[in-house]
Amino acid sequence: MILRHSSLEGLLSTLSTGARVYVPAKADGVTKFVLYSSSVRPDFSITNTTMPPKDLLFPQTQHMYRYGTDAEGVPYVEPVHDADDVIVFGMRPCDVRSIECMDDVFLTKGFVDVSYQAKRERLLMVAMACTAPAPTCFCNSMGLCPTAAPLADILLRPAGATDASGDTAYLVEAQSEKGQAALAQWESYKATDTSDADFEPVSAAVSCSLKVSMVGVKDKLEAMFDHPIWEQLSKKCITCGTCTFVCPTCHCFDISQENRLSEGTRFRCWDSCMFTAYTEMAGGHNPRASKSARVRQRFMHKLCFFEQRYGKTLCVGCGRCVEKCPVALDITCLIDQIGAADVAY
């Protein structure tokens, strides 16, 4: 199916009658996935939104259940259900890949996370291939292709040059049964004066200029737990949580509660391995009290431990942390340093 850029607005407004549709846009100066309405101007030229779409499945604050004691003094616990049909329209391939990592965490290894699963089952991912990766993008090096998003339900690829009217065309393909079924709603917006064969979609030749080599990184790191690199690297880290909060794959959380008299709500919220209190135990002992231990944990988890556990790197090369770290502690520089480290593996 070919879809013209000029038809997008009509399509989005149709889709938003049956689901909550999120699109990349700038809101109050920050780019993120914003709930579509007629007053929202989607911006598909944004390569990576500052905030990743992970909050649609894993909100920064997720109410889990209410509890309290009823009039007879009997304690109760009531789940909070808030899953809705959601379409994320215009996800970049790296963000789609990040959902693959989140699925591993929340849906496998003996325990299914019920609230994640409820949201995940009602999510439709519409991906947009990248034609112009940002200078901080390095997804190729993480085994991704900027123009492919295998897990997405529907993939849009900008197709060749704009036509005579100056209207960009997208080649639309369903990649899952769910995507195929969803396309029925799109039919009335497809370009009828042309066919798929007339267009050449952006090819795999699109590539990030920032490149790192992951060869041997995981294996070397297995022998680098006590390497001086962590002490050196962590000196400039100010242990804020920026990198973890803008990361599409960071998924650590805390569980806390707010109470009103005898009733309360327990919620989970994003937490960060960069924060001191994250691992501090009752009684005061902290297994990761030092800054270097926390920096090591973050990078070991991303580049070594997660791969050992789930068979993939917990970094999709989106470059958000590279761009937003206030002290330019750059994961790609670390990967280079690991590559250069004289460590047998």
Next chain:
Amino acid sequence: MSLSTAEALTDALREEARRLLAEGTVAVVVGWEAGRFPNQTTPAFISDPEQAQRLVYGDYCVNTLAKYALGEKAAGKVAVCVRGCDSRGINRMIADNQLLRDEVYLLGLPCSGMKDPATGSLLMKCRTCTEHDAVTYDVLLGPATAAGHDGASADSSAGDSEHVSDEQRFTAVLGIEEMAPEKRRALFDAAFNKCIRCYACRKSCPCCTCRECFVDQLRAGWQGKQNNLAENRFYNITRVFHIGDRCIECGECERACPMGLPLMALNRKMVKDLKSLFNADDAGMTEENSAALGRYDLGDLEEFM
């Protein structure tokens, strides 16, 4: 600054750092080195004299370095590259009993304002800076900056003025003060709504040196962990009030903020009110604690008692 000035300052900095490390005067030099991207720099920690050539100085040294002295001082005396902002941060930490003057060796550097490596334009925090050059140092590398900041001196009177005027400094605050209450509320609600509570503002601040921040006092439970407008508002306002009269106006919080919150407008509102109510001194200009709220004189008025 011109390319040749930057190069000359970089050479002087490297030479001084090498000498200080080789002679054993300091254990580590905190400065900047080149990052991966064009014009980008990142904080550098040099303890080997042979590595001193990694140091750079120029228009893109965006990080304020003062706070790193706290983390490094355990290893010995720390040499820190200082401009106006960094040196005021050092003074602030000395006044707050976090640091002894003797624990640092200050390498003074002239500054004409730093630029965003991505856009090449002067950083917001440098546009309203009142002290370009180090207010305290052990050695001054290169001449003091004769003129004002490249950007701040854009108006006609800037030729003879090194400092931005209070009017320029408080432009944002004045604008907000003039707003109708509903509009002002909407402005801050929008800002606090996008706060992700990464705490980069707190962590980058040379005044935020509490061993345990109120945010982390889980037992007291001042700060809920939920991200919502009420909690975000509570965090941001408490942060400003707690810094209170100690803000040195380095602007590092606002630069570090990934969400672009107008943190300096909040900080400067405090600064402005303290000036008008108590004729407060600018913070961090000396090692003395001159903070209006952080000290008392027997002669203080007690009209409210």
Next chain:
Amino acid sequence: MSHIEIEHGCARSVEGRDALMPLPCRVLAVSQETSDVKALRITSLQGTRPFDAKPGQTAMLSIIPSGECMFCVSSQGEDYLEFTVKKVGFVTEQLHALRPGDAVGLRGPYGNWFPYEGLRGKDLLFIGGGIGMAPLRSLITYLFDCRSEYGAIDLVYSGSTPDDLVFCREIQEDWPRIDGVTVHLSVYRESPGWDGEVAFTAPFLERLGYAPDGRIAVLCGGPSLFRTCLASLEKLGFAPEDIITTLEMRMKCGIGKCGRCNIGSHYICLDGPVFSIAELHKIPGALH
């Protein structure tokens, strides 16, 4: 020689239940074990055992409105699960204030368990300190229930003072009467009314001179007891494969998602808490 196999990541969510949602429960009984340790027996609203737990498994006990804490199930009965709670922080302080009939929340069971199948027929040496008795007790009481299937059981248990010995009366009076069970107690400081051994655990253990002889050692205590007793066991000739321990770290979810108890490729809450020392040698940072 074949070593004991410990299963990891073997816990599973209970069908049809949200693993993060607590079951509303009540306190059945409270007993003061030491000045800062209480044993709490928790029963369901229907008065039944809230769920089954295998020896060594953990559960998240919560009190409204203070929050949740992870504890090892220290023993279980027909109609209760028992938790041994030391007062160390905010939540445990409130747990200590509970009385029978009070409402609590409970979710679990989480984590793996002591390899009680593989231990069948083996002689066992338990080494514990203070509150470290809680997880040991879950296995020991299990072994007592099927006593004939296991070999000799020796216990070396210490505390700073007699008051720090949890379940002291039971351990001193009841356990030694059970066939094949030997108990050695020590305290670290001379204390009024204590005429027993005064010694740190590790030298005491060495003096007792246990030889491996196919014995499996089960070790649980604070960081310094763990470090010193591990060294002593190795000195006595125990192979790292034959020393079993339980790890502790801050936990929030209990199901291997929230991240804070991550060591190497493992999450202690899900893959642990029971590991052999040989396994911990292979996990970066685990024995730091």
